[in-house]
Amino acid sequence: MSLFHRLILGTSVLLLAGPIAPVAANPSESATPSACPAPALDRIQRHTVAAGESLEAIAEQYNLIPATLIGFNPQLRGGGVQPGMELKIPPYNGITVNVNPGQTWPELASAYNVRADVLFEVNGCQPPQAVAFIPGVNWSPTSSPETGLPEAATDADATLDGYPLPEPGETLLAYGWRVTGEDSKVVFHSGIDLQADAGTPVLAVEEGIVAYASDRGAYGNLVVINHPGGKQTRYAHLQSIEISLRQKVRRGDRLGSVGTSGSPDVGEPHLHFEVRSNSDLGWVAEDPALYLRSQVSER
Structure with missing residues (x-):
């Protein structure tokens, strides 16, 4: 493509x-x-x-x-x-x-x-x-009526206090730039891949509203949740989706299960997890490890 x-x-x-x-x-x-x-x-x-x-x-x-x-x-x-x-x-x-x-x-x-x-x-x-x-820019419920883009994020109440799996998973692929393939293409990995067995429950890390819940090409079965304070989380390659569009969820609610759906080179079962903040550039990816590290240390 x-x-x-x-x-x-x-x-x-x-x-x-x-x-x-x-x-x-x-x-x-x-x-x-x-x-x-x-x-x-x-x-x-x-x-x-x-x-x-x-x-x-x-x-x-x-x-x-x-x-x-x-x-x-x-x-x-x-x-x-x-x-x-x-x-x-x-x-x-x-x-x-x-x-x-x-x-x-x-x-x-x-x-x-x-x-x-x-x-x-x-x-x-x-x-x-x-x-x-x-x-390539997605409208969201918090979009500015003048521009159609998400309004600038506010830090108030912008917390993500949960973990997307029942237990901490090994990081298979971290957030950031990497070189891949024989042709040495440079790609940006916009989330973190967490190892987990197929069928493992995938959990909402914070309360919010489901903005997307369906197949999304290379993402496979994808759930996107918009949270208070201008945060968004994305859960990809799911085996199953167990919530619906515009549904309200709480921290710890089950969204689906770990799988290998999506791109043919997904490999072993894992959860691709993203954290994004809304801004005048749209939903901008952040390093999920900054949010997950404290949750792992508390377990």
């Missing part, structure tokens, strides 16, 4: 090695419009909800995540889908943002942590308009 598609799909792995096209100082002058697809916002489809359809099923039908549909359809924020609702369906996962007069693609790329050439192409190879589509 190309870097462009990784950014579009919003995966957590960013490949830095290999050929990457240079970003022009002014991308609006570096390509012809005929070489690009129509702007993403011009390709929004309409979907009328049928009886029996769920938000999750509609998102899967269009290869999107539920948060993307919620972000594009404010009527969904007060509850689930209802028969007869007409939904806007964007071509990719992402959000819309208001653009300040004179703002350039490189400036937007820096603000939202997305490559400038990707923004340029997805928005039709033209200068920024009043509203831009930002691929």
Whole structure:
């Protein structure tokens, strides 16, 4: 899968090695419009909800995540889908943002942590308009209504006092940069891999609301929980998911079980666990060991 598609799909792995096209100082002058697809916002489809359809099923039908549909359809924020609702369906996962007069693609790329050439192409190879589509950024319930991005995190009550497994697990792969494969690609591992037997319960580390609970490509079966204080935790490669979207959970509640779902090179059963903070750059990954170390020492 190309870097462009990784950014579009919003995966957590960013490949830095290999050929990457240079970003022009002014991308609006570096390509012809005929070489690009129509702007993403011009390709929004309409979907009328049928009886029996769920938000999750509609998102899967269009290869999107539920948060993307919620972000594009404010009527969904007060509850689930209802028969007869007409939904806007964007071509990719992402959000819309208001653009300040004179703002350039490189400036937007820096603000939202997305490559400038990707923004340029997805928005039709033209200068920024009043509203831009930002691929690979997820809308969340705490998003700013002006930007669609999560508001700046506040440290108040931003505690994660639990542990995601019944007992501490050996760290198979730590958070951070690493070199992998025969071609020596440099990749960023956005979480920590904790060894555990298949079927081991996976537990919520803090109270919160389930923001995602379904298959997510390379993540496999994934649960995402938004917590008070601008924190988010992610639990990946699960064998089973035992909670549902928008469900409230408490610290220690069972979310599912350890498995090997997702990428074909997952290897032995383990839990991929992430901690993220919301900011003006979206959900930014942090080192989970900073939170788990104190919990392990107390056991």
